[in-house]
Amino acid sequence: MSGIGVETQVSAPRFEPRFLHVAFIALVTLTFYAGTIDNYWIKDDLGVGAFTDGEHLDWGHLPSFWWPSHMTSEQYWRPIPITLGFVDYAFWGTNPCGYHVVNTLLHALVGVLVYLLANRLAGFANPTLGFVAGLAVVLNPIAPEAVVWVLQRMVLICAIFSLSAMLAWLKAIETGQTRWRVVGYLCLVGGLLSKEVIGTLPGVLFLMDLLYARADRSLRQRLLTAIRWAIPAALLLAAYIGCRYALWGRIDLKYAGLEPMEYARHNRVFELMGSSLASSVLPVNAGIFSESAREALRGAMLAAYALAALRGVWLLAVAPRFRRLVPLMAAFLVLSFAPTMLAFWIDERLFNGRFFYQPGIAVLLTVAVALWHSPRDAERGLDPPSWAGRIVPYVGSALLLGAFAISLAGGLRAFEQGSQQVRDVQKAIVRYATDLRDHGVEPVIVALDTPSQVRGVPTFETNLRLALQPPLVARAVPCIPLL
Incomplete structure (x- = not known):
């Protein structure tokens, strides 16, 4: 059926999330981060007094964060995380424990959303792949800076809005219901008011319309549909950029008081890009682990990636859903990374790891799907070898999740020491x-x-x-x- 505000409906498979999968992802998150709940404030978190008049909570300060024209050095327009901070202060005051609990729950929610998105993108062929993807994300050793550093909850909230928008967009494509497009637009706005990096998400949504439309639709029809629904997203993004310009007379922002290119030169961002990316995908804190332990953990991660790559090559030949997922996640990775490229440097101790939180989701989701996808639509005669079909998923997952768990535990000890x-x-x-x-x-x-x-x-x-x-x-x- 078609008409105003209604798209051609696509048959959508039903999927009931497994409660034990969701509960276990949340439980693992809470278990690993439980030791950080009583951590003290660090760095910018010490500015918790911004919620007060110097002594008591002052809601009168909140409007200035929704229209922050007072900012002169670093032009951050992130009122949603700040508003959550005011709510937190109303409950917890200057006790950081409650704030850490909230951040940990947000991180767990990201893991659950990854579980749902991975299974939906893979056509619900094997719920285990979403389970492994969600676990990998919550155990990712690159994540603690976004979770334990309370102020960086903006990274978590932005990821939640990004994943929710993608889920809503897929639902809209499958059902033809415009209301899910509206949910996607609302998530885009929420993300823009949490962290600027979501500004590139419309590119991912555009690609979804091209890749996941009904199979009998021509490329021209897909393109017209994608353009049609991209226009409101572009208008929302233009309105956001216009507001930024009205606030500060510029559309980009400074880092540590420096212009973006000046910051990149000062921190040798491009010179260190290779090592920063290596620290991002093979995250082991060199300040905690010995060189031999670090190499062993990185070796396990590399082995898991290699197994996923080998199985992924086979999937590209036989699984249309995987062939669609790979370019989509590649776009999500690149478009999440691009806005932070001039500020992207992550050292061997994983300092600045928060910059790879969302790009890391794209990487780990793809790895999990490559390891566990069981294509129902595989071409006959191209079944995987028995060892690849039965052993590789378990070995790859055990290597990746085991190495991540050990590395994460060590990295969290560093945060306990820093707060102490x-x-x-x-x-x-x-x-x-x-x-x-x-x-x-x-x-x-x-x-x-x-x-x-x-x-x-x-x-x-x-x-x-x-x-x-x-x-x-x-x-x-x-x-x-x-x-």
Whole structure:
């Protein structure tokens, strides 16, 4: 049936998510991140006082984040994560535990959405592939910076909106119901107001219309449909860009107060691109693991990728669904990566790992599907060898998930140590300032070498003074931090 606001309907297979799969993905997330729940604030999280008037929660500050024309150095327009921060403060105050719980639950939700998306893209041929994809994402050692660093929940929220938009778009293509397109547009807007990188998502949605339309539709029909539904997305994106220009007279943003190209030169982004990508897909914190342990874990990850690649070559020959999934995930990877390219550098301790959180989803989803996809539409005479069909999925998954689990556990220890440093330094300075005040001396602390990182985990940098102000301490301690 066709008409205004209704597309030609495509027969969609039914899929009931397996409760045990979803529950286990959530349980694994909570189990691994449980040790970080009582972590203290790090780096920008120390600015939790932005939600207050210096002592109590002040909702009057919130409108300035929805239209942040006051920002001059770094023009971030991310009101949705900030609003969630205000809600968190209303419940938890300055206790970071509640914030960590929320971030961990958001990360678990990402894993569940990956589970749903992988199975839908693979035509529900084998629910295990979505299960492995979801586990790989929640266990990815590149993720802790986005999860444990509370402020970086914007990365998690953006990923949730991106995955939800893709699921809604597929539903719209399958059912022909316009309401799912509207859900996709709303997710796009929500993502834009969470983190700018989702601005390239319309390209992925456009490709979905080309790849996943009904098989009997011509290329011209597919293209016209894709263009038709891309126009509202383009208008929403144009409105967002127009608002950014109205706020700051520019459409891009600065990094650490630097222009994008200046930041890239300063941090040798292009020179280090190869090593940054290696750290992203083979994530093992060199600050935690010895060289031999690191090479062993990376070797296991490489072996899993190799097995997935071998099986993927066979799938490309026999599985039309896999042939559609590969270019779609390649586009998702490239378009998620492109907006951060000038700021993309990840060192061997996985510092800045948050930049590969969403691109990593595309990689791991593809790997899981390559390992586990059981094509119902495989051409006759091209069945896989018995070892490939029976052993490879289990061996590849065990290697990848096992190496990820060990690497993640070590990386999370680094975050515990980093947050402990912040807590210890804060307590020591407050105690010293209290002693001086007891003797009638008003202190001014000059930190000649402010701690910056612990094993790749950001700690203070320029935010030491925030740790010494209300609401984190009862009485402010004047501080001049030098790096």
